[in-house]
Amino acid sequence: MIGFTAVDDVGRVVNPMIVAGQVHGGLAQGVGQAVLEGCVYDDDGQLLTGSYMDYTMPRADDLPNFDVATQSVMGASNPLEVKGVGEVGAIGSPPAVVNAILDALAPLGVENISMPATPNRVWQAIQASSVRQAAE
Amino acid sequence: MYQFNYQKAGSQDDAVSALSSAEDGKFLAGGMTLIPTLKMRLAQPSNLVDLSGIDGLVGIEDGGDSITIGAMTRHVEVASSDVVGIKIPALQRLAGNIGDPQVRNRGTIGGSIANNDPAADYPAAVLALNATVITNKREIAADDFFDGMFATNLEEDELVTAIRFPVPEKAGYAKFPNPASRYALVGVMVAQTGGETRVSVTGAGQDGVFRAGEIESALSGSWSADAAKGVKMSDDDLNSDIHASAEYRAHLISVMASRAVDAAS
Numbered sequence A: 001m002i003g004f005t006a007v008d009d010v011g012r013v014v015n016p017m018i019v020a021g022q023v024h025g026g027l028a029q030g031v032g033q034a035v036l037e038g039c040v041y042d043d044d045g046q047l048l049t050g051s052y053m054d055y056t057m058p059r060a061d062d063l064p065n066f067d068v069a070t071q072s073v074m075g076a077s078n079p080l081e082v083k084g085v086g087e088v089g090a091i092g093s094p095p096a097v098v099n100a101i102l103d104a105l106a107p108l109g110v111e112n113i114s115m116p117a118t119p120n121r122v123w124q125a126i127q128a129s130s131v132r133q134a135a136e
Numbered sequence B: 001m002y003q004f005n006y007q008k009a010g011s012q013d014d015a016v017s018a019l020s021s022a023e024d025g026k027f028l029a030g031g032m033t034l035i036p037t038l039k040m041r042l043a044q045p046s047n048l049v050d051l052s053g054i055d056g057l058v059g060i061e062d063g064g065d066s067i068t069i070g071a072m073t074r075h076v077e078v079a080s081s082d083v084v085g086i087k088i089p090a091l092q093r094l095a096g097n098i099g100d101p102q103v104r105n106r107g108t109i110g111g112s113i114a115n116n117d118p119a120a121d122y123p124a125a126v127l128a129l130n131a132t133v134i135t136n137k138r139e140i141a142a143d144d145f146f147d148g149m150f151a152t153n154l155e156e157d158e159l160v161t162a163i164r165f166p167v168p169e170k171a172g173y174a175k176f177p178n179p180a181s182r183y184a185l186v187g188v189m190v191a192q193t194g195g196e197t198r199v200s201v202t203g204a205g206q207d208g209v210f211r212a213g214e215i216e217s218a219l220s221g222s223w224s225a226d227a228a229k230g231v232k233m234s235d236d237d238l239n240s241d242i243h244a245s246a247e248y249r250a251h252l253i254s255v256m257a258s259r260a261v262d263a264a265s
């Protein structure tokens, strides 16, 4: 991942630093959901991702620098004209990341991949791709 | 954690006799593997014999055509050693990519190879560089040291004191880290020492670290990234887990081998 741009409408920005921080955190969660995080259970119901040795939390070195901005329309339902910023980063980021992966895989005819799109899953999708099989 | 007795050994003999007289004792090095195992109650040793007070187990010695690293030498010391950087840069880089800074500040080379985690990095270096494991009793050749997942040919009360690495003509290491733990999902070291080509694979084998004879032959014929990448590894006897299937690991072995050749110096 080389870059990430997010623009959100949060209503009136009261504290820009906190807004940017919230968006950063949300983006990290969204990227985590898209490519890293997943709970896995075995057939007996035993959790296999029971610690951070197996459950991949997004960390700083998994992420690019974020480019964040707001494009605000004042909120009409409250006197502060705010809308809220708590989870906005996490909403658009998973589909953005997955669409970027599918865009990269489009020449191979891959149209769908489930989250988290781990290296193993991306490789499997490439192996199973119709274009690749036709070429072999 | 269950209760245990803690003993801090003052010498090698002290450590060995403390372990021999304990009901079920364990040496304690950096504790990066042992302590979590105790915390999760996966082991219940009667005694922990701390090695950190013993003189002479820490340090990196330049022996000209070899480097000898004391068992209690921390990963960070290998990663920041000029001698290692000049003589075996691949080993320096390998140490610098183990886990995270906290782990590198505590974990030791002796603990790593005695533990023989099937995804640990150092076992790959010991095997590919044809190192010699030195213990309080004897010297053990790399090919005779590792004995399957989490197992070695060390005796119960045998203490690793140092590891001696011959200086190779060239060597390279490439690892595809497990995204969560940063251990090797697949790690490959390639090395040429005294005209001999050795290739070791960690992270992938059901029996832990192993030598990849197919890639050794390919690289003996032509030392090139393409030659390594051209080898199609079988997925028999490879690990399959939540992070990677055996097929994917087989694929990664050739790719990591080719990157290791590219990185070799």
Ligand SMILES: Cc1cc2nc3c(=O)[nH]c(=O)nc-3n(C[C@H](O)[C@H](O)[C@H](O)COP(=O)(O)OP(=O)(O)OC[C@H]3O[C@@H](n4cnc5c(N)ncnc54)[C@H](O)[C@@H]3O)c2cc1C
Residues within 6 Å of the ligand: B026, B027, B028, B029, B030, B031, B032, B033, B034, B035, B051, B071, B072, B075, B097, B098, B099, B100, B103, B106, B107, B108, B109, B110, B111, B112, B114, B115, B119, B120, B121, B122, B158, B159, B160, B161, B181, B182, B183, B184
């Ligand atoms: C979060 C995390 C990430 C990690 N990532 C990596 C990684 O990417 N790559 C990697 O290779 N490793 C990794 N490790 C392992 C770590 O690097 C240590 O090498 C490893 O835990 C063992 O070394 P230690 O000194 O901590 O040994 P300890 O935990 O103290 O001991 C381990 C075992 O070895 C025995 N032992 C220790 N020293 C000796 C000796 N001198 N002689 C005989 N027996 C001995 C002990 O009795 C014990 O059974 C990771 C660990 C953690 C916690």
